[in-house]
Amino acid sequence: MFVYTVKPGDSLYSISQRYGVPVNMIRLVNGLDETNVVPGQALLMNTNNYIVQPGDSFYSIAQMAYVSTDMLIAANPNLNPTLLQPGMRIVLPELPDYIASTFNYFYVTGTPIDQALINDFAPYTTYYSSFEYHFYTDGSLSQLDDSEVIETAWNRKSVPLVTITNLTETGFSPEFTSETLNNPSTRQNLINNIYSLAITKGYAGVNIDFEGNFSKDRDIFSTFLSELGERLHAAGLLLTIAVPPKTSEDIPWLLGYDYGAIGAVVDFMFIMAYDWHHMASEPGPVAPINEVRNTIEFALERMDRSKVILGVPLYGYSWALPYNPGVLSKAISNQNAVNLAMSQDSPIHYSEEYESPYFYYVDERGQNHVVWFEDGRSIAEKFLLVREYQLFGTGAWQIGLGFPQGPWLLTKFFNIRKII
Secondary structure, three states, X not given: OEEEEOOOOOOHHHHHHHHOOOHHHHHHHHOOOOOOOOXXXXXXXXXXXEEXXXXXXHHHHHHHHOOOHHHHHHHOOOOXXXXXXXXXXXXXXXXXXXXXXXXEEEEOOOOHHHHHHHHHHHHHOOEEEEEEEEEOOOOOEOOOOOHHHHHHHHHOOOEEEEEEEOEEOOEEOHHHHHHHHXXXXXXXXXXXXXXXXXXXXXXXXXXXXXXXXXXXXXXXXXXXXXXXXXXXXXXXXXXXXEEOOOOOOOOHHHXXXXXXXXXXXXOEEEEEOOOXXXXXXXXXXXOOHHHHHHHHHHHHOOOOHHHEEEEEXXXXXXXXXXXXXXXXXXXXXXXXXXXXXXXOOOOOEEEOOOOEEEEEEEOOOOOEEEEEOOXXXXXXXXXXXXXXXXXXXXXXXXXXXXXXXXXXXXXXXXEEOOOX
Protein backbone atom coordinates (compact mmCIF):
# COMPACT_ATOMS: atom_id res chain seq x y z
CA MET A 1 0.00 0.00 0.00
CA PHE A 2 1.09 3.56 -0.65
CA VAL A 3 -0.43 7.03 -0.45
CA TYR A 4 -0.85 8.98 -3.65
CA THR A 5 -1.42 12.73 -3.54
CA VAL A 6 -3.71 13.85 -6.37
CA LYS A 7 -2.16 16.28 -8.85
CA PRO A 8 -3.88 18.87 -11.05
CA GLY A 9 -5.45 17.19 -14.07
CA ASP A 10 -5.73 13.79 -12.39
CA SER A 11 -8.86 11.69 -12.49
CA LEU A 12 -9.62 8.41 -10.78
CA TYR A 13 -9.39 6.75 -14.18
CA SER A 14 -5.97 8.19 -15.01
CA ILE A 15 -4.63 7.31 -11.54
CA SER A 16 -6.03 3.79 -11.92
CA GLN A 17 -4.37 3.36 -15.29
CA ARG A 18 -1.08 4.80 -14.09
CA TYR A 19 -0.71 2.48 -11.11
CA GLY A 20 -2.73 -0.55 -12.17
CA VAL A 21 -5.26 -0.31 -9.33
CA PRO A 22 -8.94 -0.69 -10.33
CA VAL A 23 -11.10 2.41 -9.92
CA ASN A 24 -13.58 0.49 -7.78
CA MET A 25 -10.81 -0.54 -5.40
CA ILE A 26 -9.62 3.06 -5.07
CA ARG A 27 -13.18 4.17 -4.32
CA LEU A 28 -13.74 1.38 -1.79
CA VAL A 29 -10.54 1.97 0.18
CA ASN A 30 -11.04 5.73 0.25
CA GLY A 31 -14.80 5.75 0.81
CA LEU A 32 -15.55 7.73 -2.34
CA ASP A 33 -19.17 8.00 -3.42
CA GLU A 34 -18.27 10.40 -6.21
CA THR A 35 -15.70 9.87 -8.94
CA ASN A 36 -14.14 13.34 -8.97
CA VAL A 37 -10.99 14.07 -7.00
CA VAL A 38 -9.26 17.35 -6.12
CA PRO A 39 -5.59 18.33 -6.15
CA GLY A 40 -3.88 17.56 -2.85
CA GLN A 41 -6.31 14.77 -1.92
CA ALA A 42 -4.64 11.77 -0.28
CA LEU A 43 -5.63 8.41 -1.78
CA LEU A 44 -4.65 5.08 -0.26
CA MET A 45 -3.61 2.72 -3.04
CA ASN A 46 -4.18 -0.88 -1.98
CA THR A 47 -1.49 -2.72 -3.90
CA ASN A 48 1.74 -4.55 -3.14
CA ASN A 49 3.35 -3.24 -6.32
CA TYR A 50 4.33 0.20 -7.50
CA ILE A 51 4.75 1.24 -11.13
CA VAL A 52 7.59 3.73 -11.46
CA GLN A 53 6.61 7.19 -12.73
CA PRO A 54 8.82 9.89 -14.27
CA GLY A 55 10.91 11.59 -11.60
CA ASP A 56 10.53 8.78 -9.06
CA SER A 57 13.41 7.57 -6.92
CA PHE A 58 13.67 4.76 -4.40
CA TYR A 59 13.59 7.43 -1.70
CA SER A 60 10.39 9.09 -2.97
CA ILE A 61 8.67 5.73 -3.42
CA ALA A 62 9.69 4.62 0.08
CA GLN A 63 8.22 7.84 1.49
CA MET A 64 4.90 7.19 -0.24
CA ALA A 65 4.82 3.61 1.07
CA TYR A 66 5.94 4.50 4.63
CA VAL A 67 8.88 2.11 4.54
CA SER A 68 12.61 2.72 4.69
CA THR A 69 14.67 3.01 1.52
CA ASP A 70 16.77 0.06 2.69
CA MET A 71 13.64 -2.08 3.02
CA LEU A 72 12.57 -1.11 -0.50
CA ILE A 73 15.98 -1.95 -1.93
CA ALA A 74 16.06 -5.29 -0.10
CA ALA A 75 12.62 -6.20 -1.49
CA ASN A 76 13.85 -5.53 -5.05
CA PRO A 77 17.34 -7.08 -5.24
CA ASN A 78 17.32 -7.27 -9.02
CA LEU A 79 16.78 -3.53 -9.50
CA ASN A 80 19.52 -0.92 -9.50
CA PRO A 81 18.17 2.07 -7.52
CA THR A 82 20.15 4.46 -9.70
CA LEU A 83 18.70 3.10 -12.94
CA LEU A 84 14.97 3.35 -12.39
CA GLN A 85 12.87 3.74 -15.52
CA PRO A 86 9.20 4.71 -15.85
CA GLY A 87 7.04 1.62 -16.15
CA MET A 88 9.22 -0.59 -13.98
CA ARG A 89 7.28 -2.58 -11.39
CA ILE A 90 8.58 -2.44 -7.82
CA VAL A 91 7.59 -4.70 -4.95
CA LEU A 92 6.41 -2.79 -1.87
CA PRO A 93 7.61 -4.59 1.27
CA GLU A 94 5.50 -5.19 4.36
CA LEU A 95 6.46 -3.41 7.55
CA PRO A 96 7.94 -5.61 10.30
CA ASP A 97 5.26 -7.06 12.55
CA TYR A 98 4.11 -4.79 15.37
CA ILE A 99 1.43 -6.07 17.72
CA ALA A 100 -0.71 -3.18 18.95
CA SER A 101 -3.88 -2.84 20.97
CA THR A 102 -6.59 -0.61 19.58
CA PHE A 103 -9.03 1.30 21.79
CA ASN A 104 -12.03 2.82 20.10
CA TYR A 105 -14.67 5.00 21.66
CA PHE A 106 -18.14 4.01 20.67
CA TYR A 107 -21.08 6.40 21.01
CA VAL A 108 -24.01 4.24 22.11
CA THR A 109 -27.29 5.15 20.39
CA GLY A 110 -29.44 2.21 21.51
CA THR A 111 -30.36 1.50 17.88
CA PRO A 112 -29.39 -1.30 15.43
CA ILE A 113 -26.66 1.01 14.16
CA ASP A 114 -24.66 0.11 17.28
CA GLN A 115 -24.43 -3.59 16.46
CA ALA A 116 -23.65 -2.88 12.81
CA LEU A 117 -20.72 -0.61 13.71
CA ILE A 118 -19.32 -3.03 16.27
CA ASN A 119 -19.51 -5.88 13.77
CA ASP A 120 -17.83 -3.81 11.07
CA PHE A 121 -14.92 -2.65 13.23
CA ALA A 122 -14.44 -5.75 15.41
CA PRO A 123 -11.52 -7.14 13.35
CA TYR A 124 -9.62 -3.91 13.99
CA THR A 125 -10.60 -3.33 17.65
CA THR A 126 -9.13 -4.75 20.84
CA TYR A 127 -11.20 -2.62 23.23
CA TYR A 128 -14.51 -0.87 22.72
CA SER A 129 -15.37 1.83 25.26
CA SER A 130 -19.10 2.56 25.40
CA PHE A 131 -19.81 6.28 25.69
CA GLU A 132 -21.17 7.13 28.17
CA TYR A 133 -22.42 6.99 31.74
CA HIS A 134 -22.15 10.19 33.74
CA PHE A 135 -22.31 10.61 37.49
CA TYR A 136 -24.18 12.89 39.83
CA THR A 137 -22.82 14.63 42.91
CA ASP A 138 -24.26 11.96 45.20
CA GLY A 139 -22.17 9.34 43.39
CA SER A 140 -25.05 7.79 41.46
CA LEU A 141 -24.85 7.04 37.73
CA SER A 142 -27.03 7.74 34.72
CA GLN A 143 -28.59 5.00 32.56
CA LEU A 144 -27.62 3.71 29.12
CA ASP A 145 -29.20 1.21 26.73
CA ASP A 146 -26.01 -0.79 26.20
CA SER A 147 -26.83 -4.48 26.80
CA GLU A 148 -26.75 -5.44 23.11
CA VAL A 149 -23.57 -3.43 22.61
CA ILE A 150 -21.79 -5.41 25.33
CA GLU A 151 -23.03 -8.76 24.03
CA THR A 152 -22.08 -7.94 20.44
CA ALA A 153 -18.57 -6.85 21.43
CA TRP A 154 -17.94 -10.07 23.39
CA ASN A 155 -19.36 -12.17 20.56
CA ARG A 156 -17.02 -10.47 18.09
CA LYS A 157 -14.01 -11.09 20.35
CA SER A 158 -13.53 -7.45 21.31
CA VAL A 159 -13.32 -6.34 24.94
CA PRO A 160 -16.13 -4.00 26.10
CA LEU A 161 -15.30 -1.24 28.57
CA VAL A 162 -17.66 1.33 30.04
CA THR A 163 -16.87 5.04 29.92
CA ILE A 164 -17.70 7.12 33.00
CA THR A 165 -17.61 10.88 32.49
CA ASN A 166 -18.23 14.15 34.31
CA LEU A 167 -20.55 15.33 31.55
CA THR A 168 -23.56 17.46 32.40
CA GLU A 169 -26.20 19.13 30.24
CA THR A 170 -23.81 22.07 29.75
CA GLY A 171 -20.65 20.07 29.11
CA PHE A 172 -17.87 18.51 31.16
CA SER A 173 -18.06 19.74 34.76
CA PRO A 174 -14.94 19.98 36.91
CA GLU A 175 -17.26 21.37 39.60
CA PHE A 176 -19.13 18.05 39.71
CA THR A 177 -15.83 16.19 39.91
CA SER A 178 -14.53 18.37 42.71
CA GLU A 179 -17.69 18.20 44.79
CA THR A 180 -18.03 14.44 44.43
CA LEU A 181 -14.42 13.36 44.92
CA ASN A 182 -13.64 15.63 47.85
CA ASN A 183 -16.46 14.15 49.88
CA PRO A 184 -15.27 10.73 51.14
CA SER A 185 -18.81 9.39 51.33
CA THR A 186 -19.89 10.35 47.81
CA ARG A 187 -16.49 9.33 46.40
CA GLN A 188 -16.93 5.86 47.88
CA ASN A 189 -20.50 5.74 46.64
CA LEU A 190 -19.31 6.55 43.13
CA ILE A 191 -16.67 3.80 43.31
CA ASN A 192 -19.27 1.30 44.51
CA ASN A 193 -21.67 2.24 41.75
CA ILE A 194 -19.02 2.03 39.02
CA TYR A 195 -17.94 -1.38 40.28
CA SER A 196 -21.53 -2.63 40.46
CA LEU A 197 -22.27 -1.32 36.97
CA ALA A 198 -19.29 -3.11 35.43
CA ILE A 199 -20.07 -6.38 37.22
CA THR A 200 -23.82 -6.31 36.60
CA LYS A 201 -23.64 -5.31 32.93
CA GLY A 202 -20.79 -7.67 32.06
CA TYR A 203 -18.13 -5.14 31.14
CA ALA A 204 -14.45 -6.13 31.27
CA GLY A 205 -13.51 -2.87 32.89
CA VAL A 206 -13.89 0.87 33.13
CA ASN A 207 -12.66 3.93 31.29
CA ILE A 208 -12.61 7.18 33.27
CA ASP A 209 -13.02 10.36 31.23
CA PHE A 210 -13.19 13.26 33.70
CA GLU A 211 -12.30 16.38 31.74
CA GLY A 212 -11.29 19.87 32.86
CA ASN A 213 -10.10 18.82 36.33
CA PHE A 214 -9.15 21.69 38.63
CA SER A 215 -5.51 21.91 39.64
CA LYS A 216 -6.56 21.79 43.30
CA ASP A 217 -8.10 18.36 42.65
CA ARG A 218 -4.92 16.83 41.21
CA ASP A 219 -4.19 14.66 44.24
CA ILE A 220 -7.75 13.68 45.09
CA PHE A 221 -8.30 12.59 41.49
CA SER A 222 -5.24 10.35 41.70
CA THR A 223 -6.51 9.02 45.04
CA PHE A 224 -9.90 8.27 43.50
CA LEU A 225 -8.24 6.34 40.68
CA SER A 226 -6.12 4.38 43.14
CA GLU A 227 -9.15 3.43 45.22
CA LEU A 228 -11.21 2.55 42.16
CA GLY A 229 -8.35 0.55 40.68
CA GLU A 230 -7.95 -1.46 43.86
CA ARG A 231 -11.65 -2.34 43.82
CA LEU A 232 -11.73 -3.24 40.13
CA HIS A 233 -8.47 -5.16 40.03
CA ALA A 234 -9.55 -7.34 42.94
CA ALA A 235 -12.41 -8.51 40.73
CA GLY A 236 -10.23 -8.98 37.65
CA LEU A 237 -11.55 -5.85 35.95
CA LEU A 238 -9.53 -3.26 34.03
CA LEU A 239 -9.09 0.39 34.94
CA THR A 240 -8.31 2.66 32.01
CA ILE A 241 -8.42 6.42 31.59
CA ALA A 242 -8.60 9.17 28.99
CA VAL A 243 -6.35 12.16 29.68
CA PRO A 244 -5.76 15.46 27.88
CA PRO A 245 -2.42 15.87 26.11
CA LYS A 246 0.33 17.38 28.25
CA THR A 247 3.72 18.57 27.05
CA SER A 248 4.85 20.13 30.34
CA GLU A 249 3.76 20.80 33.93
CA ASP A 250 3.61 24.53 33.19
CA ILE A 251 0.17 24.52 31.55
CA PRO A 252 -2.25 25.82 34.22
CA TRP A 253 -5.44 24.19 32.91
CA LEU A 254 -3.79 20.74 32.84
CA LEU A 255 -2.36 20.70 36.35
CA GLY A 256 -5.27 18.54 37.51
CA TYR A 257 -3.70 15.50 35.83
CA ASP A 258 -0.63 13.85 37.37
CA TYR A 259 0.60 11.56 34.60
CA GLY A 260 2.99 9.75 36.94
CA ALA A 261 0.44 9.00 39.65
CA ILE A 262 -2.21 8.09 37.09
CA GLY A 263 0.13 5.81 35.17
CA ALA A 264 1.01 3.95 38.37
CA VAL A 265 -2.57 2.77 39.00
CA VAL A 266 -4.29 2.35 35.60
CA ASP A 267 -3.87 -0.54 33.20
CA PHE A 268 -3.45 1.85 30.30
CA MET A 269 -3.97 5.50 29.44
CA PHE A 270 -5.66 6.84 26.31
CA ILE A 271 -4.00 10.18 25.52
CA MET A 272 -6.47 12.45 23.74
CA ALA A 273 -3.74 13.76 21.45
CA TYR A 274 -5.93 16.27 19.68
CA ASP A 275 -7.79 19.57 20.02
CA TRP A 276 -4.73 21.80 20.11
CA HIS A 277 -7.07 23.85 17.95
CA HIS A 278 -10.72 23.34 18.73
CA MET A 279 -14.24 24.70 18.43
CA ALA A 280 -13.52 27.85 20.47
CA SER A 281 -9.97 28.51 19.24
CA GLU A 282 -8.46 30.21 16.26
CA PRO A 283 -8.03 28.07 13.11
CA GLY A 284 -5.21 25.56 13.01
CA PRO A 285 -4.26 21.89 13.01
CA VAL A 286 -6.27 19.71 15.38
CA ALA A 287 -3.42 17.27 16.07
CA PRO A 288 -0.10 18.81 14.94
CA ILE A 289 2.61 16.18 14.80
CA ASN A 290 5.15 18.19 16.82
CA GLU A 291 2.74 18.53 19.74
CA VAL A 292 1.75 14.86 19.51
CA ARG A 293 5.40 13.85 19.66
CA ASN A 294 6.06 16.16 22.61
CA THR A 295 3.09 14.67 24.46
CA ILE A 296 4.35 11.13 23.95
CA GLU A 297 7.79 12.05 25.23
CA PHE A 298 6.33 13.84 28.25
CA ALA A 299 4.22 10.78 29.10
CA LEU A 300 7.10 8.34 28.70
CA GLU A 301 9.15 10.29 31.23
CA ARG A 302 6.44 9.48 33.78
CA MET A 303 5.06 6.06 32.92
CA ASP A 304 5.85 2.86 31.07
CA ARG A 305 5.32 2.87 27.31
CA SER A 306 3.34 -0.38 27.66
CA LYS A 307 0.51 1.67 29.21
CA VAL A 308 0.23 4.39 26.55
CA ILE A 309 -2.51 4.40 23.91
CA LEU A 310 -2.15 7.24 21.40
CA GLY A 311 -5.56 8.70 20.62
CA VAL A 312 -6.23 10.15 17.17
CA PRO A 313 -9.21 12.26 16.03
CA LEU A 314 -11.59 11.14 13.31
CA TYR A 315 -12.73 14.73 12.91
CA GLY A 316 -11.62 18.28 12.22
CA TYR A 317 -13.17 21.75 12.35
CA SER A 318 -14.47 24.32 9.89
CA TRP A 319 -13.77 27.94 10.85
CA ALA A 320 -15.46 30.95 9.30
CA LEU A 321 -13.03 33.54 7.92
CA PRO A 322 -12.01 36.11 8.87
CA TYR A 323 -11.72 34.52 12.31
CA ASN A 324 -13.97 36.04 14.97
CA PRO A 325 -13.19 34.88 18.55
CA GLY A 326 -16.88 35.05 19.40
CA VAL A 327 -17.91 32.55 16.71
CA LEU A 328 -17.47 28.83 17.34
CA SER A 329 -16.17 26.60 14.57
CA LYS A 330 -18.12 23.52 13.51
CA ALA A 331 -16.87 19.96 13.93
CA ILE A 332 -16.70 17.84 10.79
CA SER A 333 -15.67 14.21 10.34
CA ASN A 334 -12.54 13.51 8.34
CA GLN A 335 -14.50 11.80 5.59
CA ASN A 336 -17.06 14.58 5.40
CA ALA A 337 -14.21 17.08 5.14
CA VAL A 338 -12.88 15.24 2.08
CA ASN A 339 -16.38 15.03 0.62
CA LEU A 340 -16.82 18.76 1.19
CA ALA A 341 -13.55 19.57 -0.58
CA MET A 342 -14.63 17.39 -3.50
CA SER A 343 -18.09 18.94 -3.71
CA GLN A 344 -16.62 22.46 -3.59
CA ASP A 345 -13.79 21.52 -5.97
CA SER A 346 -11.39 22.94 -3.35
CA PRO A 347 -7.73 21.89 -3.54
CA ILE A 348 -6.44 20.31 -0.34
CA HIS A 349 -3.20 21.71 1.07
CA TYR A 350 -0.87 19.84 3.40
CA SER A 351 1.30 21.32 6.12
CA GLU A 352 4.59 19.44 6.23
CA GLU A 353 5.39 21.21 9.51
CA TYR A 354 2.27 19.96 11.27
CA GLU A 355 1.60 16.89 9.08
CA SER A 356 -1.99 18.08 8.72
CA PRO A 357 -4.27 18.74 5.72
CA TYR A 358 -6.48 21.79 5.27
CA PHE A 359 -8.48 23.56 2.58
CA TYR A 360 -10.50 26.71 1.93
CA TYR A 361 -13.99 27.03 0.52
CA VAL A 362 -16.84 29.51 0.16
CA ASP A 363 -20.32 28.46 1.33
CA GLU A 364 -23.66 29.17 -0.34
CA ARG A 365 -23.96 32.47 1.55
CA GLY A 366 -20.59 33.70 0.33
CA GLN A 367 -18.87 33.05 3.68
CA ASN A 368 -15.21 32.00 3.52
CA HIS A 369 -14.08 28.99 5.57
CA VAL A 370 -10.93 27.06 6.36
CA VAL A 371 -11.11 23.38 7.34
CA TRP A 372 -8.34 21.56 9.21
CA PHE A 373 -8.81 17.80 9.50
CA GLU A 374 -6.95 14.45 9.34
CA ASP A 375 -6.37 12.21 6.34
CA GLY A 376 -4.43 9.07 5.42
CA ARG A 377 -1.12 10.94 5.47
CA SER A 378 -1.55 12.59 8.86
CA ILE A 379 -2.89 9.44 10.52
CA ALA A 380 -0.05 7.41 9.02
CA GLU A 381 2.47 9.78 10.59
CA LYS A 382 0.86 9.25 13.99
CA PHE A 383 0.91 5.48 13.54
CA LEU A 384 4.62 5.76 12.79
CA LEU A 385 5.03 7.45 16.18
CA VAL A 386 3.32 4.50 17.87
CA ARG A 387 5.88 2.20 16.27
CA GLU A 388 8.81 4.54 16.89
CA TYR A 389 8.09 4.89 20.61
CA GLN A 390 6.93 1.27 21.01
CA LEU A 391 3.60 2.26 22.53
CA PHE A 392 0.88 -0.14 23.69
CA GLY A 393 -1.30 0.92 20.81
CA THR A 394 -3.59 3.50 19.29
CA GLY A 395 -7.25 4.47 19.42
CA ALA A 396 -9.79 6.94 18.12
CA TRP A 397 -12.61 9.28 18.98
CA GLN A 398 -14.96 7.89 17.74
CA ILE A 399 -15.71 5.14 15.24
CA GLY A 400 -19.25 6.30 14.52
CA LEU A 401 -17.79 9.29 12.68
CA GLY A 402 -16.51 6.99 9.97
CA PHE A 403 -13.06 6.93 8.39
CA PRO A 404 -12.91 4.40 5.52
CA GLN A 405 -9.12 4.62 5.24
CA GLY A 406 -8.72 3.71 8.92
CA PRO A 407 -8.93 -0.10 8.79
CA TRP A 408 -6.57 -0.23 5.82
CA LEU A 409 -4.04 1.94 7.63
CA LEU A 410 -4.34 -0.06 10.84
CA THR A 411 -3.65 -3.35 9.10
CA LYS A 412 -0.69 -1.83 7.25
CA PHE A 413 1.02 -0.56 10.38
CA PHE A 414 -0.08 -3.08 13.02
CA ASN A 415 -1.09 -6.60 13.86
CA ILE A 416 -4.17 -5.97 16.00
CA ARG A 417 -3.99 -7.59 19.41
CA LYS A 418 -7.01 -9.79 20.17
CA ILE A 419 -7.26 -10.89 23.79
CA ILE A 420 -10.20 -13.28 23.56
